[in-house]
Amino acid sequence: MPAPRIWRHSNRGPVNVLLASHYNYWIVIALMMIGLYMVIAQGNLVKKIIGLNIFQTSVFIFYISVGKVDGAGAPILSAGETLYSNPLPHVLILTAIVVGIATTALALALTIRIKRAYGSIEERDIQAAEDKQDRATPPLPVGQEQ
Amino acid sequence: MELLLDIALLALLLITAISIAGIKDLLAAAMLAGIYGLLSAGFFMTMGAVDVAFTEAAVGAGISPLLIVLTLALCGRQQRGDRQRAMLALFLVLPVGALLIVATHDMPAFGAADAPAQMHVAPHYIQQSMAEIGIPNIVTSVLASYRGYDTFGEVVVIFTAGLGVLSLLMRSQGIDEPTVEPAPNAQSRDIVLRVIAKVLIAPIMLYALYVQFHGEYGPGGGFQAGVIFAVGFILYGLVFGLDAVRRVASHGLVQFLSAVGVLIYGSVGLLSLASGKSFLDYSALASNPVSGQHIGIIAIELGVGITVAAVMIMIFYLFAAQLRLQPRGPSLTPDHQGTDAGTAHLASQQQGAG
Amino acid sequence: MIDSLLSGISGLLLGLGCFFMLTGAIGVLRFPDFYTRMHAAGVTDTLATFLIITGLMLTAGWSLALFKLGLILLFIFFTSPTASHALARSAQHCELKLPEQSSASDPRSPTSTESPPPPAMPTETITTLERD
Amino acid sequence: MTAMLTATLIALLVVMALALARALLGPTIHDRILAVNMFGTKTVLLIAVICFTLGKPEFLDIALVYALINFVSVIGILRYFEFRSASAASESTAEVSNSND
Secondary structure (H helix, E strand, O other), rough: OOOOOOOOOOOOHHHHHHHHHHHHHHHHHHHHHHHHHHHOOOEEEEHHHHHHHHHHHHHHHHHHHOOOOOOEOOOOOOOOOOOOOOOHHHHHHHHHHHHHHHHHHHHOOOOOOOOHOOOEEEEHHHHHHHHHHHOOOOOHHHHHHO | HHHHHHHHHHHHHHHHHHHHHHOOOOOHHHHHHHHHHHHHHHHHHHOHHHHHHHHHHHHHHHHHHHHHHHHHHHHHOOOOOOOHHHHHHHHHHHHHHHHHHHHHHHOOOOOOOOOOHHHOOOHHHHHHHHHHHOOOOOHHHHHHHHHHEEEHHHHHHHOHHHHHHHHHHHHOOOOOOOOOOOOOHHHHHOHHHHHHHHHHHHHHHHHHHHHHHHHOOOOOOOOHHHHHHHHHHHEEEHHHHHHHHHHHHOOHHHHHHHHHHHHHHHHHHHHHOOOOOOOOOOOOOOOOHHHHHHHHHHHHHHHHHHHHHHHHHHHHHHHHHHHHHOOOOOHHHOOHHHHHHHHHHHHHHHHOHH | HHHHHHHHHHHHHHHHHHHHHHHHHHHHHOOHHHHHHHHHHHHHHHHHHHHHHHHHHHOOOOHHHHHHHHHHHHHHHHHHHHHHHHHHHHHHHHOOHHHHHHHOOOOOOOOOOOOOOOOOOHHHHHHHHHHH | OOHHHHHHHHHHHHHHHHHHHHHHOOOOHHHHHHOOOHHHHHHHHHHHHHHHHHHHHHHHHHHHHHHHHHHHHHHHHHHHHHHHHHHOOOOOOOHHHHHHO
16 A cells, blocks of 8 residues: 555646636536525425435535546456546445435425325425414324325 | 546536526426436546446436426426525525635645545555455445445445335325226327337346346446346336236335345345354355355345345336326316325225225 | 558548437427427437447447447337337327427428317327328 | 547537537427437437547446436336326316416
């Protein structure tokens, strides 16, 4: 194992160097913020889930970008190649993608149930229905609705 | 060249994401989400993350938009805007984004070989995995052996999510009314689709098996193979109807298999525990540590593949079965909908009782 | 000799493929209504894919890659027209219901000639559309 | 040869951008599905060409899986979209013209 070198700041170069070396991170942040915006601003639950997916994908892109080494190939050992990208982020993200779809499915299933229970997937309507119910009757457990 | 691809694909991703955020029609947003998945998979490909691109292709571009469209078929595709909240969100998001961008100045340059992320365990994996595990695909050896415990956790999470979907949607999916089968005359009469689907399903299954067992040597493995396998079933279900595909793999069988996969994985771990090594240390499985690793990896990849395929198929069944409960499309008036769903549910309970 | 000939042919095929692809894309962007767009996409999609994959096959030489490219080609040959077919059929199906899709910009559109089309009509048009 | 591959890559990116534009503009949902389908085919080609520019033809597996998934997702989207509009239409056309807009 090579002795860990101290990493040097390489962001002191001219603007175009900075662009090439940080472009990926900026896009990741933009995507992340779009995802966050959607989760906060959209009242529709499905749209929120799509926003979460965008957020999630931005994290994936971040990890993969971090694992990239210039001029390195895919981390599959082959004769005559010495430089490989970092396999660890690939492993983490690979499993995260499949876990992500499973949890997305869970969220969508919840949305379907909410639709059944409240007749709407807009946050406002759900809130209004809750308020109306609270005023009409003593609070029921949610499971009782459907 | 790589830089050009990188910049172009990321720019397209950004445009897609912005338009997803802006678009009002949810179905259009789902379409764009499909494009988003394709683009990000293309990006992973240019980054040399072939295994990730493989998975994202199957999941992000295939299954995820499908599930969203299925949900929209049940929940309606219109959404309402909220100007006030949009302003509030912008107010929150913009400063956070600006702070993060400032923070990137301390990040190592993209692609730097001496970045901290490249320093610690990665060189060990790259240099030693051939001697220790003996398979060329480093991603598979890290996934299945070095970080086998972590992957076990992920498989359990997938299984649990499947259970969650099951418990959320199971209760109301008992009824089978062929009359409400979604648009039976629209697609099932379509001879072109039927023939092509019939021709394609066998190669898809074969390909899934290839991906499953080729994962040690090239891109592939249990996660990808499971999703591809599920896609074969989903295609069958889409073209020939849910009843037909359930005759092939019944709901009970799928539930059973989703547990079997986790069980296989766990019992490999217990086996190595029983032979005196630590949990999921495959070198205990054979006299030669490297061939033990081989056996262990093949076994757990099989477990992963079975669980992922079964959970994906199960999720598809459950979502598709929801459409039968709702014989009508989502109406505009939300207050009608609740009563409709209520009666449908009542009917399902009566059916279940009878 | 053979090598340079092969690479020349493959370059030619790739170039032709790019040309068709670009034409198709411009058509998809510029044509006035859905059916014309679909025409542009459906025709060029399959052809351009065929040309580009064949171009790549010529450079691959005798290897597993050649076989895989062949599989991709076969696959796209099956699926791309099928997807177009299903799409056209679905559009026909929904055209009865989607007022926005009555393609007012195109007077020769099959359904805009009679405002309440009889249910037998669309299936007829599907078959003729598909034969084209 | 490499020049030709690079040119193909650039052409593919341009076509992808155009298809994306159609997906954004597309007045009807079918236009968008068409664009997604086209985009998918182009991604298959993009991956295949990337494999050759990187000199790693063994990664063509990924292009194959794209071709497959793209088809299935288009069929699926069409099916459920069709289901929705078909079932909605069986109620009353007036209502549908609102809900589908």
